[in-house]
Structure formats: C-alpha cells, structure tokens
Amino acid sequence: MAEFTLYDRPDCPYSKRVRRVLDVLSVDYEEIVVPDDKDDRNELEAATGQRGIPALVDDELPDGYIADSGDISAYLKEHYN
Numbered sequence: 001m002a003e004f005t006l007y008d009r010p011d012c013p014y015s016k017r018v019r020r021v022l023d024v025l026s027v028d029y030e031e032i033v034v035p036d037d038k039d040d041r042n043e044l045e046a047a048t049g050q051r052g053i054p055a056l057v058d059d060e061l062p063d064g065y066i067a068d069s070g071d072i073s074a075y076l077k078e079h080y081n
C-alpha cells in the first residue's frame with residue numbers, strides 16, 4: 001500500500017511540482033485525480049475538509065493532510081532527503 005495519497009490534477013502546476021518532489025525523493029504515493037470543478041470534489045472535502053489541490057494525505061501527517069505545494073515540498077524534503 002502506498003505511503004501517501006496525493007489528490008491532484010494533471011493540468012495543475014502546483015500538483016506537478018509536488019509530483020516531481022515525490023519522484024525525486026522516491027516516495028511512494030497513490031494519485032487520485034480530482035474533478036476539474038471544485039463543486040464535485042466531495043471525496044477530497046471528506047478527506048481534508050477543503051477542496052484545493054494538491055493535497056497530500058496520510059494518517060501520520062500532523063493534521064492528517066497538507067494542502068499547499070510549498071508546505072508539502074518542505075515536509076517531504078525534511079523527512080525524505
């Protein structure tokens with residue numbers, strides 16, 4: 001089972017930045033592509049309480065998730081470098 005779940009979209013530059021960091025650091029993750037329309041992102045809302053992407057989810061994260069590409073990258077670099 002993958003370590004993290006990443007909610008993202010292929011056309012989102014912030015998502016692309018996070019995928020690159022995950023790949024460079026060889027961190028295993030499951031990708032869930034959310035709908036383009038924020039109103040349809042109910043699964044993301046249920047998991048994180050918000051509808052923005054990218055969002056990295058795991059029970060081990062301090063709040064259960066991180067939902068900003070800069071914060072996600074900083075967390076990954078601190079823990080996996």
Ligand SMILES: N[C@@H](CCC(=O)N[C@@H](CS)C(=O)NCC(=O)O)C(=O)O
Pocket residue numbers: 011012013014015038051052053054067068069070
């Ligand atoms: N500061 C955020 C910006 C992310 C962002 O703007 N994501 C867009 C898609 S590319 C989005 O989901 N916007 C809707 C929202 O934030 O609610 C980050 O760096 O992750």
